[in-house]
Amino acid sequence: xxxxxxxxxxxxxxxxxxxxxxxxxxxxxxxxxxxxxxxxxxxxxxxxxxxxxxxxxxxxxxxxxxxxxxxxxxxxxxxxxxxxxxxxxxxxxxxxxxxxxxxxxxxxxxxxxxxxxxxxxxxxxxx
Numbered sequence: 001x002x003x004x005x006x007x008x009x010x011x012x013x014x015x016x017x018x019x020x021x022x023x024x025x026x027x028x029x030x031x032x033x034x035x036x037x038x039x040x041x042x043x044x045x046x047x048x049x050x051x052x053x054x055x056x057x058x059x060x061x062x063x064x065x066x067x068x069x070x071x072x073x074x075x076x077x078x079x080x081x082x083x084x085x086x087x088x089x090x091x092x093x094x095x096x097x098x099x100x101x102x103x104x105x106x107x108x109x110x111x112x113x114x115x116x117x118x119x120x121x122x123x124x125x126x127x
Contacts, residue, residue: 041122045115056109064102068095 038046071094075081083091 041118042115045118049111049114052114053110056106059109060102060106063105064098067098067101071095071098 076083
């Protein structure tokens with residue numbers, strides 16, 4: 001009886017994926033279950049978020065360029081100051097501030113809360 005139970009147990013076990021049995025199909029099903037299909041709204045929101053992110057990156061770059069040009073023209077052309085070695089740390093501080101302003105514009109422009117806002121608005125509109 002023990003030999004028959006052991007043989008039945010061997011028959012009931014699925015073949016391992018290395019043996020080319022059903023294990024491959026189960027692995028594929030598990031990987032497909034983990035991948036969720038995006039709805040049309042989620043796809044459009046993702047596309048919109050990417051477009052807004054790119055626009056924010058361009059606007060932050062433009063902001064930094066304009067600030068640097070304004071500073072350089074105002075300081076060296078209008079006021080006719082010369083670039084002195086002892087003033088270099090002060091100028092570098094200005095450029096760092098301009099870069100920080102550009103990063104701030106980029107962070108504000110990226111819509112991390114966009115999907116949440118759309119979901120909430122849709123939930124209220126359903127009510």
